[in-house]
Amino acid sequence: MKDLLMPAASVALPAELLTQAETLRLARGEALFRQGDPVRYVALVLEGELKAVRYMLDSAECVMLRARAGELFAESSLADSRYRCDGIATGPARVALVPVEAMRAALGGVDSLAYRLCLAVARQARRQCSRLERLRLKRARDRVLHFLVCEGGEAGIVRWSGHLSELAAELGLERETLYRTLATLEAEGRLRRLDDELRLLA
Amino acid sequence: MKDLLMPAASVALPAELLTQAETLRLARGEALFRQGDPVRYVALVLEGELKAVRYMLDSAECVMLRARAGELFAESSLADSRYRCDGIATGPARVALVPVEAMRAALGGVDSLAYRLCLAVARQARRQCSRLERLRLKRARDRVLHFLVCEGGEAGIVRWSGHLSELAAELGLERETLYRTLATLEAEGRLRRLDDELRLLA
DNA sequence: CGTCGCATTGATATCGCTCAAATCCGGTGG
DNA sequence: CCACCGGATTTGAGCGATATCAATGCGACG
Numbered sequence: 001m002k003d004l005l006m007p008a009a010s011v012a013l014p015a016e017l018l019t020q021a022e023t024l025r026l027a028r029g030e031a032l033f034r035q036g037d038p039v040r041y042v043a044l045v046l047e048g049e050l051k052a053v054r055y056m057l058d059s060a061e062c063v064m065l066r067a068r069a070g071e072l073f074a075e076s077s078l079a080d081s082r083y084r085c086d087g088i089a090t091g092p093a094r095v096a097l098v099p100v101e102a103m104r105a106a107l108g109g110v111d112s113l114a115y116r117l118c119l120a121v122a123r124q125a126r127r128q129c130s131r132l133e134r135l136r137l138k139r140a141r142d143r144v145l146h147f148l149v150c151e152g153g154e155a156g157i158v159r160w161s162g163h164l165s166e167l168a169a170e171l172g173l174e175r176e177t178l179y180r181t182l183a184t185l186e187a188e189g190r191l192r193r194l195d196d197e198l199r200l201l202a
Numbered sequence: 203m204k205d206l207l208m209p210a211a212s213v214a215l216p217a218e219l220l221t222q223a224e225t226l227r228l229a230r231g232e233a234l235f236r237q238g239d240p241v242r243y244v245a246l247v248l249e250g251e252l253k254a255v256r257y258m259l260d261s262a263e264c265v266m267l268r269a270r271a272g273e274l275f276a277e278s279s280l281a282d283s284r285y286r287c288d289g290i291a292t293g294p295a296r297v298a299l300v301p302v303e304a305m306r307a308a309l310g311g312v313d314s315l316a317y318r319l320c321l322a323v324a325r326q327a328r329r330q331c332s333r334l335e336r337l338r339l340k341r342a343r344d345r346v347l348h349f350l351v352c353e354g355g356e357a358g359i360v361r362w363s364g365h366l367s368e369l370a371a372e373l374g375l376e377r378e379t380l381y382r383t384l385a386t387l388e389a390e391g392r393l394r395r396l397d398d399e400l401r402l403l404a
Numbered sequence: 405c406g407t408c409g410c411a412t413t414g415a416t417a418t419c420g421c422t423c424a425a426a427t428c429c430g431g432t433g434g
Numbered sequence: 435c436c437a438c439c440g441g442a443t444t445t446g447a448g449c450g451a452t453a454t455c456a457a458t459g460c461g462a463c464g
Binding site: 090 | 273324329337374
């Protein structure tokens, strides 16, 4: 662990955390964790590179983030009980596994400002993942549906006070395309458009 | 400030931070900060909603994140000296401005684990912004160029040990499209393809 | 030698973008 | 009350870029 060359972006973890860490080797393509696994560790990448990916309906993979040697990986999973992505080595890699409990403790516990702030940042990261996944979809229809499902919550209702063109910008579409897509969905009965509200049906 | 209804995602900031906070009202479309402004505050949204946006070459706006009442806004700017986005109110809004210095102090200073961990998470958020911006581009050529510029650093060199199809997944393109795009760029002399390396020229 | 995975190339289909125009709607002033 | 205006929505028509499907080349490996 000593004499390890770390890039500028590296996180110098305190020794008391690293002593609790096991290290692990991964081969190219091997998974450190899978979507749905309980979050037990945050990883410090010692060698190689890892990526966090999600698989879409058509099984295409969507890369959420990458971490190289010296960087933390999956640190935003601190906010979750289960991983939301697969963590895959893009090549031969070596990681140190820091138990999340140790990490939380080092932050001063779940009531500390530090922990709560990290949660807030991690939550934003999670939303960005959602955005990323949405923009990764090629069809306008899929983006709109993804947006409605993600933002509409249980009831499938999204309030939108802004103009249609702002929603179009949010989705990375043109005004006209968005309009036509909404019109189609409404004609299919999958959607209701009220004044400043979109309702996903069935 | 009391009796304020906050959603589940809200961040309960300690009183000593909130007492140092000024509050500010914003009208729809008004900017809390602009890209390039020095980072002085982290905002807690009291009412309304803010969005962080970047403008692309064609002046289309790219939404990076949104924060609603009760949530922190621009907390990942803690890692930066200048804002990388515009912070805009999507409607009438009210925010509490917490000085970043106070925030850093509350985290235990710039050497604390808490602060460094927050930085690590914020750094990942920054990269996700870059990804978001890239996927927001419609043309394959633009995505490739954006990737090369962002990942290639000063020298414009990107090492890529994986297969072409993995890079295609990263960029949200199909293998064939990526191949054709790279071939075109190389024919134009803007790019050199070596074994496991891409060089951006001129 | 045959097969497998990936890179490369070609042909075509499809979708969203672009430009253009009609319509709607709230606000304003006569 | 009505005519008019500006901004936004809605609709139409055509084009261009990318996805898709198909085929070939090509090196690694058993």
